[in-house]
Amino acid sequence: MPLVSVVIPCHNYGQYVEETVDSVLRSTFQDFEIIVVDDGSTDPFTLEKLATLQKPKMRIIRQSNQGLAAARNRGIAEARGKYVLPLDSDDLIHPTYLEKAFWILELYPGVGFVSPWVQAFGTENWSYPAPQFNFHTQLFHNITCGNSMLRKKAWEQAGGYKKDFTVMGYEDWDFWVTLGENGWYGYQVFERLFLYRRHGISMVHKAMEHHDKLFEQIKEYHPDLYKESHLIKLKQEWDQEPLFDRIKPDLQGSDWNRYATRPVRHDRSRWLLLLPHIRRDRITDSYLEFIDGMHPDWYGITMVSTGYGMESGMEDFGWLTDDIFELSLYIPGIELRLDLIEKMICKLIISREIERIIILGSRQAHYLLPHINYKFPHIPVDIRPENRS
Secondary structure, eight states, rough: OOOOEEEEEESSSSHHHHHHHHHTOOOOOOOOOEEEEEOOOOOHHHHHHHHOOOTEEEEEEEOOOHHHHHHHHHHHTOOOOOEEEETTTTEEEEEOOOOOOOOHHOOOOOOOEEEEEEEEEEEEEEEEOOOOOOOOHHHOOSOOTOOOEEEHHHHHHTHHHHOOSSTTTTTTHHHHHHHHHTOEEEEEEEEEEEEEEEEESHHHHHHHHTHHHHHHHHHOOOOOTTTTHHHHHHHHHHHHHHHHHOOOOTTTOOOOOOOOBOOOOOSSSEEEEEEEOOGGSSSOHHHHHOOOOOOOTTTTEEEESSSSSSOOOOGGGGGSSSOOOEGGTTTTTTTGGGHHHHHHHHHHHHHHHEEEEEEEOOHHHHHHHHHHHHHHHHOEEOOOOTOOO
């Protein structure tokens, strides 16, 4: 059984859907299924594309045109995964999105959905660095990405996405509000893991033209949430107790490290770089010189930061590798939890078949070195001083 189901509604987007599917197949996390829901496409190119499209782990289901919410609900209803990623058929995901969201959902039982930062591409180029989840904020601003990974159980409790909005486009906002009303927390990953294709006028553009009307409809669906007395109390509660004070990692019974990963390339040396931070402006010149001397054709690099961080530097080293993990963005306070850091590093060493470990100033890696040497005595470890040329 797959752990994650990626549900891709498609209506006349045959020119994009294969690229969307391929972006999922490139994921570092591989315990997934892909469900493409043909929502009554009529475009001949799309019909031909879907009739001939054959990809691993993918199946196609068809229905009459009923709209995005109904197509998502149909796909999720047939999903076998514990978690679901609704993904629009013209968008893409970063290779590490599924793996990181899976970690968070497995480690935090109270988190119902994981939202990535958004990077637009195509006819527009911008990003949306959303704030960390706050339910009071979510009631007035949709800070959650529509393509967030969620628990199927939470979807079932919510009764799915509502299909009767006067104009479609805000059904995902209402859905996150429903999950919050049911007691689930969101979690914002401060990395641009969702790639949002912009091409012409979209459903969101049309929805924003009717913002006031649609927002009133959301409030009508949740009258108790939007009572003034409740809003005052809710804001005080979230001001006093933000998300990271409400959730704690729980490894008891978790399957966070039991999943398949993409095959490694054996034609390159596979190295693990352990740093305190992964942002160019926070790495010393000598370490940057070492990293910049690598070439992606020769090295299969996994980069891990073990220190405290508030924003990813993933894009700074995208030219070298897509396998980049800033642990404090997925497990707050992990820089103080050597036991968790050890478990994460060990999973990456095993799944990436690491051949050499390079410590570039990571204090936590130094502390864990005896444990790493004990568990992986066959892997050489290189501790590089900051002044090394």
